[in-house]
Amino acid sequence: MRFFLFIASLCTVAVATEGLRCLQCRGKSIEECDLSASVELCSFAEASCETEVRRVQVGSELKVVGVSKQCKQKQACEANEAQNQMKSGPSTQCNEDQSNSVCRCCCNDDLCNEGPLTCTKMESDPLPPAPAKLQSLTCPQQQATLYHGQYSCTDGEEPGSVCNYSCNGEYEVYPSSDISNTCHQNGSWEKPMPCCARPCPEYLLYDYVQLFHASSWENWLALLNMGDSITYHSRWGPESFQGSAVFFSDRVHEETLIQFKESNYNETKFLELFSERLIDIDFDKMGQRVNTATALWYASNYLFRERVGARDRRVPKMLAVITDAESHQDVQAAAEALRRDGILTYVYVYRNDITKFDQAQLSHLAGDKNHIYEVQDGGT
């Protein structure tokens, strides 16, 4: 059997476009707001940082009573800022001479809304002491583990911290240029965290069930010698290949069954189970009928299920029928049910002078003539 599909287990690297960052806070004064501020990553549509300051008259002066800072859509922010000059009472909304005042300012650079209002002068409000310099920005927490690898950073998520990534065994850092990373002073990582991936081409991702039938011991030996039928040319592993097998005649011989979960992705284990259960078939106890459809239904209703170790729908499924005799049952409905479930079916027929096969039946079974392999007595 040849496989043309090779699957690299590459990770998806989400590339985030960094947006504007603004202080986000609410407080009773500029200082209180800034001290409790978080850094908000603005959405794509928000291109401004806004500061809003409300004041009311206390005694003879206007006193700041409410400050809020956030990301804002540019147009919305500018419309708010324009309100400063709008008529309200004897003067404007943002004023120095009434019992209350609302002022708003916009700016468009990272963290530009730190500190007092930048677009108005508020004479009656003494400049607050320069706000404690915002804590240096830490970088976002990275994924706690690097699957199939490890990483370490000189200083966690602190600015200036440098991380190194490395992968185990056959895994390599992907993308390969990203084996180290730095947390910039502005709180963003130099690049996204990489992942560990295995290189092409050996890892074929499949759940593979084999249904075996032979009519005699001689033919069974010949079938086993086809060799390829029990050798997969692909790596076994939780992220790649696994096999399940059973022998059938008039019925499915469950004493020969190897379920996916029994071999636990281990080819050596599978071959051990194969020689325990499938080599020494007692042909005296086999029924003479060949009920291939029964075996196909058994595969579709049981062997390809997650409870016996098959993986979910994302893992491709493959079925091989390996036989030396025509089915006595009509196979079409069962074969089509498997195909509807996305299971690729292959047929390997062992042919000698006395066996014959109905081509229409083989076509129904395989669904595609390229999925039919014939093995003549004495070689392929």
Ligand SMILES: *[C@@H]1O[C@H](CO)[C@@H](O)[C@H](O)[C@H]1NC(C)=O
């Ligand atoms: C990262 O790798 C560099 C170069 O190999 C090395 O000098 C440095 O000590 C490593 N840092 C950590 C945190 O492992």
Ligand SMILES: *[C@@H]1O[C@H](CO)[C@@H](O)[C@H](O)[C@H]1NC(C)=O
């Ligand atoms: C952060 O700083 C780095 C290096 O100075 C720069 O390349 C990057 O664009 C900055 N990111 C943001 C979001 O400002």
Ligand SMILES: *[C@@H]1O[C@H](CO)[C@@H](O)[C@H](O)[C@H]1NC(C)=O
């Ligand atoms: C695979 O199975 C064999 C035989 O049972 C066992 O010796 C071996 O340790 C297993 N390998 C792994 C990686 O579990």
